[in-house]
Amino acid sequence: MSAVRTVLGDLPAGRLGVCDAHDHLFFGSPRLPGQELNSRSAARAELEAFRAQGGDAVVQWTPYGLGRRAADLPSLSRETGVHVVAATGLHQDVHYDETTLAGLRNRLAEVFVAELTEGIGTSGVRAGLIKVAGGFHALDAHTRWTMGAAAEAHHATGAPVAVHLELGTGALDVLDLLCGELDVPPHRVILGHLNRSPDEAVHRLAAGAGCWLAFDGPSRAHHATDWRMPGAVRALAEAGFGDRLLLGGDTTTAAARSVDGGPGMPYLLRRVRPRLELAVGEDLVARILTENPGRAFAADWP
Template sequence: MPPATAAATVRTVLGDVRPEDLGVCDAHDHLFFASPRLPGQELNDASAARAELAAFRDRGGAAVVQWTPYGLGRRAADLPLLARDTGVHVVAATGLHQAVHYGPELLAELRGGLAEVFVAELTSGIGTSGVRAGLIKVAGGFHALDAHARWTMSAAAEAHHATGAPIAVHLELGTGALDVLDLLCGALGVPPDRVVLGHLNRSPDFVVQREAAESGAFLAFDGPSRTHHATDWRMPDALRALADAGFGHRLLLGGDTTTAAARSVDGGPGMPYLLRRVRPRLELAVGKDLVARILTENPARAFATAW
């Protein structure tokens, strides 16, 4: 791992930036994403991605962390131009999603060398793009961790110990947070403040959220505007409860746009919704100062690493 005395930076697709320069951050979203589980809804249009980033910037956004991992159409080579054109910092991911998102042939190819793939993409670059990833994204299952999840999380932990990179975790329908922490932070020795738990808003269990916050991990409330997840109307209460308990510094917000129909340029809420609707609603619940910190200081700490 890099020496503790090294200055922490956030690794973006245009190079490392100081955490204090990250600005207002969408801590979990997707500019490009393609999965066989979402046929016909691929995010694969660079012009639409540019328009979405520009719309987010026009609402005051300054940074987007793309959680699209290995093999799901992240189009790393396109990200620097988009970041440069729009003036928005973009952070790319390595990692691996749930097994259902991949064919068995690809998974077989990765057996025996997954951690090495993650480390290479964090330090040397993704493919031939030269773009270095700034985080590792993995995923749990519904209230459980299957063999695939344990394999990918073990590789993520190994890559973290080699690089210091943060690990972001997709929690299926917001469940399994404590199992993830037991594995990553218990058995595998990853410091809790290097773990970002995603989708906690999808399972509005205040007890689990409190326990996860007490561990020292970051809690991402992402994917708002989805009525079937009952996220928006419960999110203020969840954030207020965590803030009142002293965990406001552990909270993150993200949009998690995963389909073309969800983009604002295609008529959906998209990335701007986070700042257009979610931010003012949360400001009424917990105050403007805390929401400002959740959007700036917290992601700056969550994604900064002494590379």
């Protein structure tokens, strides 16, 4: 049976509820010194604030080596009543030291599969998606390596592959690689950060290929084109692609959390949802927040 793999076990897609399809409870990178998301109490507060706005599920895209704190996720999910999905995968090389990357060189796909089927480290928490990343208008050697491993892991498990697009660029090149060369079905690919490059032609081509398009902001560290997002969503809906869209908050820094004065997870439902309802209507926004994530993140797990 197709199900979403949460940190508390597999969940039928129809029971996922209102979902923040791309966010972070824990995250730490040398590129954002002093802004690490490493507080359990703050993570719980964000989940509770999201729940108070009607949220039911959060998909954490934090991949290998960036402070996922997988062992904390089940208890946070139980305490707040919010379903949580964890990720395996690997970000851009600038987020890692050479020793970490060298240690993964000949076993990356193996690590991904193990984290999807057996658990992350000793936590026993199984990941429910594979997160990888492209570069700015480019696919470098690191990207090709990580996406190759992601494709292997997908073919072994059926897991969805979620892609960080640097400033929203490179979507079509990513699809050429993942879905063309590496034979990952387009409906198993989620393209993130498309709000950062509001090119309607690229959006329509990507949606027409059959993948998922994630509009995942705002975040204080990544503010760019929030005001153009409703128009981009409306254009895709009018072109018949409303069933391919996802929404997320992508909270990547401590300053972006609501408990620290930023928009945080609740902003998605408190402000983004009603703004989008004006653009495309309540019914479509409800489907984008519930039905679409259930289908995007569900898999027939081995």
